[in-house]
Amino acid sequence: MITIIGGGAIGLCTAYFLHKEGQEVQVIESSRSNEASGCSHGNAGMIVPSHFTPLAAPGVISQGLKWLFNSKSPFYIKPRLNKDLLHWMWLFARSANQKNILRVGDQLFRLNHASRNLYEDIIKEEDLKVAYQRQGLMMLYQTEHVEAEEQHLAIEASILGIKSDILSPQEVAKLETDFEFNIRGGVHYHSDAHLDPGSFMVQLKDYLLKAGVDIHYDVQCHGFKSTGNKLTHVNTNKGLFESQKVVVAAGVWSRTLSENLGVHIPLQGGKGYSLTIKKPPLQLKIPSILCERKIAITPMGENLRLAGTMEIAGMDRTINEHRLQGIKDGVNQYLKNFEMDWVENVTPWTGLRPVSPDGMPYIGKCKDWDNLFINTGHAMMGVSLAPISGEVLKDIILKKPVKFNTEILSPDRF
Numbered sequence: 281m282i283t284i285i286g287g288g289a290i291g292l293c294t295a296y297f298l299h300k301e302g303q304e305v306q307v308i309e310s311s312r313s314n315e316a317s318g319c320s321h322g323n324a325g326m327i328v329p330s331h332f333t334p335l336a337a338p339g340v341i342s343q344g345l346k347w348l349f350n351s352k353s354p355f356y357i358k359p360r361l362n363k364d365l366l367h368w369m370w371l372f373a374r375s376a377n378q379k380n381i382l383r384v385g386d387q388l389f390r391l392n393h394a395s396r397n398l399y400e401d402i403i404k405e406e407d408l409k410v411a412y413q414r415q416g417l418m419m420l421y422q423t424e425h426v427e428a429e430e431q432h433l434a435i436e437a438s439i440l441g442i443k444s445d446i447l448s449p450q451e452v453a454k455l456e457t458d459f460e461f462n463i464r465g466g467v468h469y470h471s472d473a474h475l476d477p478g479s480f481m482v483q484l485k486d487y488l489l490k491a492g493v494d495i496h497y498d499v500q501c502h503g504f505k506s507t508g509n510k511l512t513h514v515n516t517n518k519g520l521f522e523s524q525k526v527v528v529a530a531g532v533w534s535r536t537l538s539e540n541l542g543v544h545i546p547l548q549g550g551k552g553y554s555l556t557i558k559k560p561p562l563q564l565k566i567p568s569i570l571c572e573r574k575i576a577i578t579p580m581g582e583n584l585r586l587a588g589t590m591e592i593a594g595m596d597r598t599i600n601e602h603r604l605q606g607i608k609d610g611v612n613q614y615l616k617n618f619e620m621d622w623v624e625n626v627t628p629w630t631g632l633r634p635v636s637p638d639g640m641p642y643i644g645k646c647k648d649w650d651n652l653f654i655n656t657g658h659a660m661m662g663v664s665l666a667p668i669s670g671e672v673l674k675d676i677i678l679k680k681p682v683k684f685n686t687e688i689l690s691p692d693r694f
């Protein structure tokens with residue numbers, strides 16, 4: 281029996297690929313229901329082969345410092361004297377350079393690209409209704425400085441084979457006929473897709489349950505039993521679960537869980553918010569990122585979701601009204617005919633992204649244990665990368681050839 285701890289997008293996709301290979305799998309999830317779990321439901325649902333640059337990129341630290349005292353800013357690190365945070369920040373600063381982009385960019389692109397194709401396979405094979413569309417992604421900008429940056433990125437992307445068009449405001453308006461934009465222009469990447477992540481989670485869970493995979497909700501793992509270098513049981517509030525292999529896929533909570541086993545994976549929670557407008561009178565066709573404000577807007581079926589902010593502020597999930605207002609104001613600045621009263625009574629959602637310091641997830645076996653595997657740290661790309669992360673870890677567990685650089689993904693790399 282393979283026990284997966286965590287029933288978010290990463291845990292469920294790992295269960296899916298292992299089950300498809302005929303493995304006996306069970307999932308342990310501390311939330312009462314699939315809908316209430318971690319970070320995988322209310323996010324922006326973007327599947328992003330175009331995102332080949334990690335969060336740790338040149339310029340992000342100076343930008344972060346500029347935003348430090350702005351209560352509505354999209355990126356914020358709450359200063360705290362905490363050993364894990366300081367170590368993470370040091371690793372983050374060490375990775376925020378062009379060398380890191382060159383090291384991980386190609387892998388990130390190939391992982392995201394393969395993941396998008398796997399989404400198309402899963403959706404078709406299991407007949408999932410998840411509002412999946414492949415309309416690409418639009419990066420919209422207002423300033424000359426960001427225009428230059430985005431156009432430069434589009435050229436770098438083309439070297440990796442990622443196609444895009446650089447659009448004038450008039451050309452954006454031709455594609456997006458409902459909204460009037462206040463922009464200098466945009467870059468339209470053709471490779472990207474989007475879906476309703478909440479629907480995907482619910483339907484994947486239903487598929488797995490029907491297929492005979494046990495998903496134990498309301499069960500919290502708080503430790504392990506082992507003999508020598510081998511884990512034998514997962515210890516929970518509902519008793520011991522015998523396990524031949526264990527996968528920790530518990531999102532941002534994976535750090536403390538694996539620390540119980542002497543495995544240290546630098547990981548911080550990156551809090552973000554979303555607001556879902558039900559049936560707005562105007563609708564986008566193509567998901568967009570409002571570059572200067574780092575806000576994502578995604579059409580999801582009849583609804584429109586606004587998402588943003590990255591607050592590295594511990595495990596706190598309270599809503600910061602200033603940052604929420606920052607998202608609303610930001611959208612209003614780019615979309616001239618966006619009405620503030622569409623978001624007035626919308627209940628905000630919040631989630632903690634599991635953020636690694638170098639922008640790469642942790643996918644692999646832990647060297648000090650014979651049967652412990654990790655799948656987490658996907659930060660802003662956990663939905664996008666969920667299927668390929670499940671497939672890669674399945675191959676690692678079953679000792680099959682892996683088509684990606686496993687050293688870059690190793691949980692032991694720091």
Ligand SMILES: Cc1cc2nc3c(=O)[nH]c(=O)nc-3n(C[C@H](O)[C@H](O)[C@H](O)COP(=O)(O)OP(=O)(O)OC[C@H]3O[C@@H](n4cnc5c(N)ncnc54)[C@H](O)[C@@H]3O)c2cc1C
Pocket residue numbers: 285286287288289290291308309310311317318319320321322323324325326327499500501502529530531532533534537550551552553554576587588589630631632633634655656657658659660661662663664665
């Ligand atoms: C505002 C926002 C917008 C985003 N937009 C996008 C996007 O457009 N595209 C994209 O790719 N990504 C996006 N993301 C990131 C994405 O949501 C995450 O990377 C992804 O959901 C992480 O999935 P996960 O399965 O690792 O973690 P989670 O979804 O958090 O799942 C972990 C699960 O483990 C469970 N758990 C924890 N501890 C235990 C325990 N001890 N025992 C049992 N169970 C436990 C939790 O209850 C939880 O359900 C966004 C995130 C935010 C916040």
